[in-house]
Amino acid sequence: MVDFLLERTVPLPLDEAWRRLTEWPRHGEAVPLTRVTVVTPPPTGQGTVFVARSGLGPLAFDDRMEVTVWQPPADDAPGLCRLEKRGRVVLGWAEIEVRPGPGGRARVLWREELRVRLLPGLFDGILRQASRYVFGRALNRLLRRP
Structure with missing residues (x-):
């Protein structure tokens, strides 16, 4: 098991940073050899399930995830999304937090x-x-591309 933390400060409003990070199919565009499919109806919220299929041919695997916490940012309040990874190969969790940063940045x-x-x-x-x-x-890539 490994854990890690990534941090970025970007010249975006909170809601735009949140939008860019929580449009799940875009993750497939940002991760090589990966396609993301949302399997529950919109809108995204607690209970949303999506699958990231990574690899080529018989060497591909599914990384099934469920949104277990969905708190979009509001005004200057931070946003938090927690994903539980429930695939056959990949397990664990991920949290995406968007909060106010210096100079109006996210x-x-x-x-x-x-x-x-x-x-x-x-x-x-x-x-x-x-x-x-x-x-x-x-x-x-997700934060750079609208």
């Missing part, structure tokens, strides 16, 4: 606890580095 915190079934703890260091790299790039 401060984004992405916390994640990640477990890959059958992967021995010996590989935690490599998994942490790879996850920080992949999710960090995805976070940057």
Whole structure:
């Protein structure tokens, strides 16, 4: 099991940063070899389920997630979304928090606890580095593109 924290401060209003980070299909555009499908009807909220399918052909796997906390930002109050990962391969949780930052900017915190079934703890260091790299790039892309 690995945990990590990513932080970004961006020149966006809170609601726009939140929108960019919680449009789940966009995550598939930001993560290589991944497609995200929302399997519950809109709008997104607590109970929304989506699946990130990553990989190629027979080496692909599904990362099923459910939104368990949904508190969009309001005025200057922070927003928080918690996802529970319930796939056959990937387990754990992720939290996306959007809060006021310096100079009217948005401060984004992405916390994640990640477990890959059958992967021995010996590989935690490599998994942490790879996850920080992949999710960090995805976070940057999501925040940059409207």
